[in-house]
Amino acid sequence: MSAVTSPVARTWAALTTGRGRTALGFAVAALALFVVAPATLSDFRLNLLAKFLCLAMVAVGIGLAWGQGGMLTLGQGVFFGLGGYAMAMHLKLADAGPGGVPDFMLLYGDGVVPGWWEPFRSPVFTLVMVVALPVLVATLLGLAVFTRRVRGAYFAILSQVLAAAFAILLVGQQKVTGGTNGLNGFRSFFGYDLNDPVNKRMLYFIAAGVLLAMVLLVRALMRSRFGELLVAVRDQENRVRFLGYDPAIVKVVAYAVAAAFAGIGGALFVPIVGIISPADVGVVPSIGFLVGVAIGGRATLLGPVLGAIGVAWAQTTLSESFPSAWTYAQGALFIVVVAFLPGGIASLGHLWRRRRGRPDAHQTASPAPQVGLDPGATGAVVDPRPTGPRDPATVGRTS
Amino acid sequence: MDPLLSQLFAGLSVGSVLLLAALGLALTFGQMGVINMAHGEFMMAGAYTAFVVQLVVADAGLSLMMSLGIGFLVGGLLGLLLEATLLSRMYHRPLDTLLVTWGVALILQQVARDVFGAPNVDVRAPEWLSGAVTLLGVQVPKTRLFILLVAVVCVAALSIVLKQTPLGRRIRATVTNRDLAETSGISTRATDRLTFFIGSGIAGVAGVVLTLLGSIGPTLGRNYIVDAFLVVVAGGIGQLKGAVIAAFALGISQALIEFSTTASIAKVAVFVAVVVFLQFRPQGIVSVRTRSLA
Numbered sequence: 272m273s274a275v276t277s278p279v280a281r282t283w284a285a286l287t288t289g290r291g292r293t294a295l296g297f298a299v300a301a302l303a304l305f306v307v308a309p310a311t312l313s314d315f316r317l318n319l320l321a322k323f324l325c326l327a328m329v330a331v332g333i334g335l336a337w338g339q340g341g342m343l344t345l346g347q348g349v350f351f352g353l354g355g356y357a358m359a360m361h362l363k364l365a366d367a368g369p370g371g372v373p374d375f376m377l378l379y380g381d382g383v384v385p386g387w388w389e390p391f392r393s394p395v396f397t398l399v400m401v402v403a404l405p406v407l408v409a410t411l412l413g414l415a416v417f418t419r420r421v422r423g424a425y426f427a428i429l430s431q432v433l434a435a436a437f438a439i440l441l442v443g444q445q446k447v448t449g450g451t452n453g454l455n456g457f458r459s460f461f462g463y464d465l466n467d468p469v470n471k472r473m474l475y476f477i478a479a480g481v482l483l484a485m486v487l488l489v490r491a492l493m494r495s496r497f498g499e500l501l502v503a504v505r506d507q508e509n510r511v512r513f514l515g516y517d518p519a520i521v522k523v524v525a526y527a528v529a530a531a532f533a534g535i536g537g538a539l540f541v542p543i544v545g546i547i548s549p550a551d552v553g554v555v556p557s558i559g560f561l562v563g564v565a566i567g568g569r570a571t572l573l574g575p576v577l578g579a580i581g582v583a584w585a586q587t588t589l590s591e592s593f594p595s596a597w598t599y600a601q602g603a604l605f606i607v608v609v610a611f612l613p614g615g616i617a618s619l620g621h622l623w624r625r626r627r628g629r630p631d632a633h634q635t636a637s638p639a640p641q642v643g644l645d646p647g648a649t650g651a652v653v654d655p656r657p658t659g660p661r662d663p664a665t666v667g668r669t670s
Numbered sequence: 671m672d673p674l675l676s677q678l679f680a681g682l683s684v685g686s687v688l689l690l691a692a693l694g695l696a697l698t699f700g701q702m703g704v705i706n707m708a709h710g711e712f713m714m715a716g717a718y719t720a721f722v723v724q725l726v727v728a729d730a731g732l733s734l735m736m737s738l739g740i741g742f743l744v745g746g747l748l749g750l751l752l753e754a755t756l757l758s759r760m761y762h763r764p765l766d767t768l769l770v771t772w773g774v775a776l777i778l779q780q781v782a783r784d785v786f787g788a789p790n791v792d793v794r795a796p797e798w799l800s801g802a803v804t805l806l807g808v809q810v811p812k813t814r815l816f817i818l819l820v821a822v823v824c825v826a827a828l829s830i831v832l833k834q835t836p837l838g839r840r841i842r843a844t845v846t847n848r849d850l851a852e853t854s855g856i857s858t859r860a861t862d863r864l865t866f867f868i869g870s871g872i873a874g875v876a877g878v879v880l881t882l883l884g885s886i887g888p889t890l891g892r893n894y895i896v897d898a899f900l901v902v903v904a905g906g907i908g909q910l911k912g913a914v915i916a917a918f919a920l921g922i923s924q925a926l927i928e929f930s931t932t933a934s935i936a937k938v939a940v941f942v943a944v945v946v947f948l949q950f951r952p953q954g955i956v957s958v959r960t961r962s963l964a
Contacts, residue, residue: 341765343765343768343769345768412945415945415946415948415949416945416948419948419949419952420952421948421952423764423765424699424703424705424764424765424768425903425948427705427765427768428705428899428900428902428903429903429944429945429948431896431899432896432899432900432941432944433941435896435937436937436938436941437938439933439934439937439938440934440935440937440938442934443932443933443934443935444934554892554896555892558769558772561769562769565769595780595783595784598776598777598779598780599776599777599780601773601776602773602774602775602776602777602780603773603777604773605769605770605772605773605776606756606770606773606774606777609766609769609770609773610756610759610760610766610770613763613766
């Protein structure tokens with residue numbers, strides 16, 4: 272952008288490129304979340320937005336694992352559920368009082384709290400488990416899969432089977448998990464009455480703060496050496512291996528962080544929405560998380576957040592009035608975005624600039640999405656061309 | 671009557687259903703690396719084909735036999751359409767095909783819901799498939815035996831096609847080394863298209879025989895797709911042998927674990943077993959040697 276001369280134009284150019292653009296986007300997001308939304312939305316709408324923010328937390332994690340790391344994870348519902356159920360168990364026990372038994376256990380079971388429920392009476396233990404359980408499961412599966420170099424598609428399928436198995440397990444163990452109904456009817460959240468609108472607003476602010484913190488953390492990660500490695504592993508795993516790094520460790524760390532985000536999102540989802548059930552964690556919702564990420568731009572920082580919130584909002588609005596239309600719309604979104612716009616909405620700018628023939632100043636700011644040069648899956652040889660920064664917009668049309 | 675033996679037969683029966691669901695997937699995933707999540711919906715289409723055929727042809731036995739053929743065509747044509755419109759432009763991004771076909775699956779499910787209604791519908795089984803026969807002191811429903819027979823016929827037909835026909839040679843060449851096959855004058859694109867037709871057609875057949883097991887609904891495919899993919903992952907790609915062994919191994923172990931615990935625990939146990947198994951054989955039970963690094 273050498274032709275830029277006037278100070279206004281120079282400031283604009285600084286704000287719309289690379290680092291400046293991220294800071295600007297972040298400031299706008301913070302302003303919208305902490306000032307505009309609470310001031311303009313009704314309590315009901317604000318609570319709805321809080322729910323979307325929880326889903327956006329999962330999306331931030333998927334952006335890291337899938338967009339930056341190339342791991343197509345179809346089982347984030349499991350981690351969402353682990354965090355959510357951990358929190359829900361604590362809330363049920365807290366509502367029942369010291370030594371009390373949650374109501375549904377009296378209904379379905381023999382009215383005895385099982386041993387592994389007992390530690391969840393402690394708030395500290397619960398908060399630790401909200402993060403620790405997803406991280407543990409993700410690390411175990413990640414180590415098992417990635418160190419044995421199980422290929423990309425295999426990982427996607429295994430993560431999906433994990434989601435299916437988890438949902439079936441929850442439904443099957445009705446006495447201790449509430450079965451299909453899940454856990455619901457919470458009255459208080461760490462001593463705060465959940466029927467009080469003020470406390471509901473407090474939950475919104477907690478969710479907004481946590482989400483922004485997650486975005487900042489991902490930004491810091493991606494600017495670190497780890498972030499460089501993660502993108503390198505996504506694009507040319509073997510080259511990274513030949514350089515002496517262990518791609519498996521890099522992938523496991525990114526996957527575990529994504530799992531932790533999903534767990535925290537699930538834990539906040541529970542008091543905000545008031546229910547968690549197998550329908551929130553199975554195969555279908557787990558893939559559902561991906562559509563927002565794909566639309567927003569999987570390899571961008573704020574794209575997954577905006578995409579997830581947008582999709583959740585559209586789903587709520589559309590499915591209220593036209594339930595069947597939403598399913599068609601969701602299917603069409605998957606097809607159109609993934610097949611024809613793999614970089615998501617975020618790549619529309621690139622596409623537009625390319626059409627106009629302008630040099631793209633911040634092409635390097637957003638790395639290309641997973642290009643799928645998976646040599647094993649197709650039996651093809653590794654692409655010998657040098658792999659510089661790729662424009663997401665061209666991915667669908669090259670090679 | 672030996673309960674273990676009866677569980678074994680139950681496992682064989684579950685395995686034959688899994689095999690029919692996974693056979694087409696193993697074929698398309700092995701050759702093109704495409705992960706077709708709409709495969710389950712092709713099964714659903716096959717099942718509804720049986721329902722529609724029965725509306726036209728009243729005789730249950732005749733309609734079942736006709737449905738097997740028509741179901742193959744319906745599934746195959748749907749697959750051909752999907753390949754030609756969407757997947758053919760995505761072969762360089764195999765992971766993304768998973769999401770695109772999931773979108774297709776969602777749309778197909780909703781179409782079925784809008785056309786046939788959300789409640790399940792029933793297809794009458796023919797008279798000669800009602801009741802059970804006694805094998806080794808175990809009562810085995812005739813429908814289950816019929817499904818096993820269809821699975822065996824499908825595997826046999828497919829392996830004859832793969833081993834004996836020019837098409838099969840082209841398919842095997844493309845799986846082993848796509849570039850070399852192309853260089854040798856094989857149109858890999860035409861081969862891909864035919865493979866997709868056959869693979870999706872088998873899904874249609876699977877859907878038809880599933881109508882013998884119970885009522886059918888728009889989400890029929892979704893219940894089988896995940897297990898079918900697990901079979902493909904465990905079995906390894908490129909050869910039918912792997913899928914056959916994996917389908918029956920998973921079916922039987924599922925039935926045996928279920929016998930001593932519950933169905934949900936068995937599901938989780940089978941998943942863990944597959945992950946552990948992949949520690950020892952990351953490429954699955956059977957795999958074609960390629961010279962790729964991964």
